[in-house]
Amino acid sequence: MNAPIHFDPASDALTTPLDQIDVSDPRLYQDDVYYPYFERLRREDPVHWRANGKYGSFWSVTRFKDIMAVETHPEIYSSEARLGGISITDRPMEFRRSSFISMDPPRHDEQRKVVSPIVAPANLNNMAGIIRERVCTVLDALPRGETFDWVRRVSVELTTLMLTTLFDFPLEQRGKLTYWSDCATQDVNAGGVVDSEQKRLEILTEALRTFTAMWHERAARPGGFDLISMLAHGEATKNLVNDPAEFLGTLTLLIVGGNDTTRNSMSGGLWALCKHPGEYQKLRDNPGLIPSMVPEIIRWQSPIVHMRRTAVAEAELGGKRIKAGDKVVMWYVSGNRDEDSIDRPNEFFIDRTRPRHHLSFGFGIHRCVGNRLAEMQLSILWEEIMKRFPVIELVEEPKRIYSNFIHGITEMKVRIPA
Numbered sequence: 001m002n003a004p005i006h007f008d009p010a011s012d013a014l015t016t017p018l019d020q021i022d023v024s025d026p027r028l029y030q031d032d033v034y035y036p037y038f039e040r041l042r043r044e045d046p047v048h049w050r051a052n053g054k055y056g057s058f059w060s061v062t063r064f065k066d067i068m069a070v071e072t073h074p075e076i077y078s079s080e081a082r083l084g085g086i087s088i089t090d091r092p093m094e095f096r097r098s099s100f101i102s103m104d105p106p107r108h109d110e111q112r113k114v115v116s117p118i119v120a121p122a123n124l125n126n127m128a129g130i131i132r133e134r135v136c137t138v139l140d141a142l143p144r145g146e147t148f149d150w151v152r153r154v155s156v157e158l159t160t161l162m163l164t165t166l167f168d169f170p171l172e173q174r175g176k177l178t179y180w181s182d183c184a185t186q187d188v189n190a191g192g193v194v195d196s197e198q199k200r201l202e203i204l205t206e207a208l209r210t211f212t213a214m215w216h217e218r219a220a221r222p223g224g225f226d227l228i229s230m231l232a233h234g235e236a237t238k239n240l241v242n243d244p245a246e247f248l249g250t251l252t253l254l255i256v257g258g259n260d261t262t263r264n265s266m267s268g269g270l271w272a273l274c275k276h277p278g279e280y281q282k283l284r285d286n287p288g289l290i291p292s293m294v295p296e297i298i299r300w301q302s303p304i305v306h307m308r309r310t311a312v313a314e315a316e317l318g319g320k321r322i323k324a325g326d327k328v329v330m331w332y333v334s335g336n337r338d339e340d341s342i343d344r345p346n347e348f349f350i351d352r353t354r355p356r357h358h359l360s361f362g363f364g365i366h367r368c369v370g371n372r373l374a375e376m377q378l379s380i381l382w383e384e385i386m387k388r389f390p391v392i393e394l395v396e397e398p399k400r401i402y403s404n405f406i407h408g409i410t411e412m413k414v415r416i417p418a
Contacts, residue, residue, distance in 0.1 A: 009033035013040050022053040023060055023331060024088055026187055026404045029305055038062055038334035047318035055088045058327040062334040064341035064359065066318045070309055070330055071363040077309035077328055078104055079366065084310045087405055088329050095197040097249030101366060112369060114234030115227055118166060119373045127165065131377055134161050135384045145418030147395050149411050155266040159259050162377060166258050168226035180207045181259040184252045190402040208248045215241045227254055260406050261303045262374045266381060267398065267409040268301030274394035276348045283350060287386045293350035294378045299358035300348050302333040305407045307362060333407065335359040389416050
């Protein structure tokens with residue numbers, strides 16, 4: 001496993017030569033010490049070129065307004081998988097898999113439109129009841145007066161159950177969905193089961209076989225209201241199963257998209273409240289603040305660390321000249337702490353006047369299609385928590401994953417007073 005970073009990050013961030021700062025190092029996020037590096041970049045070099053870094057040469061876009069400029073110009077900053085896709089990692093061409101998040105218009109628009117009805121307001125209302133029922137079941141089973149892992153018992157369980165609904169997947173096999181999601185995003189240097197892109201593909205091939213069988217079964221019957229049925233019957237996606245690489249890319253996107261943002265916000269929200277007892281008390285005094293607290297949790301946690309684009313034309317960004325072919329990385333964890341765009345960004349407070357003014361869901365054509373579902377799941381969770389547990393105590397600091405893409409919490413020991 002990767003050893004913790006043994007230095008003072010605040011000092012190192014100031015003394016490292018500017019051109020040597022490399023915010024792509026996953027240990028910065030695993031050890032939660034990335035903040036001062038981005039503070040310096042936003043102040044001194046907000047569009048920052050790092051040559052020959054840990055993940056190659058790339059531009060770091062660190063301010064809110066510059067990230068928005070990249071997000072809203074897909075004709076300049078491409079998401080295409082064949083050019084590199086949405087991750088800073090430059091995978092060999094044979095392991096690059098398209099999905100609508102790693103496509104440009106018009107194909108992106110056509111495919112996204114197929115699955116978007118599952119998170120339309122009417123269907124969210126239909127799902128609210130089953131989400132609440134599951135939340136109550138999970139919370140009522142938690143132990144009192146003893147230490148347990150919030151991530152495993154609550155965050156993973158609830159998001160995995162949600163995936164079974166979205167895919168109409170067998171409940172008893174739901175652990176596969178979590179496993180596939182984790183394997184899809186795991187850094188090959190993290191010390192886990194995925195130690196190469198080939199190994200990742202071998203594991204995800206099981207997911208491909210499983211969902212291919214489901215596809216053929218659902219394509220043969222009238223359209224249902226689950227993601228596989230929607231893809232099988234959608235005009236723009238009905239032949240997707242004939243392209244295994246793109247089908248797997250789409251499956252991976254939908255599994256990870258339905259899992260990581262919500263899972264890590266469920267854990268990160270409790271952590272934030274425990275670290276800010278005044279805000280936790282504010283919530284106890286007024287649970288009506290949950291609607292503004294939820295987007296603040298999502299901003300604070302920033303469950304996606306970055307998104308990458310590749311320039312397809314020369315452009316100017318933040319006073320810098322971007323060349324065609326350059327890798328351009330938008331650091332959401334930095335934009336969400338930008339002092340010029342967000343009031344008191346380094347403070348967590350649950351009654352912000354504009355709590356949805358954040359970048360955690362992205363912006364523009366690639367804005368997270370399931371953002372309202374994520375907010376609804378978190379809202380219901382906290383509504384039910386506050387009915388049962390005035391206090392949940394943090395026993396140990398959370399453990400985080402080795403990743404510069406997913407801002408993930410793997411374990412968080414807590415205790416509910418008896």
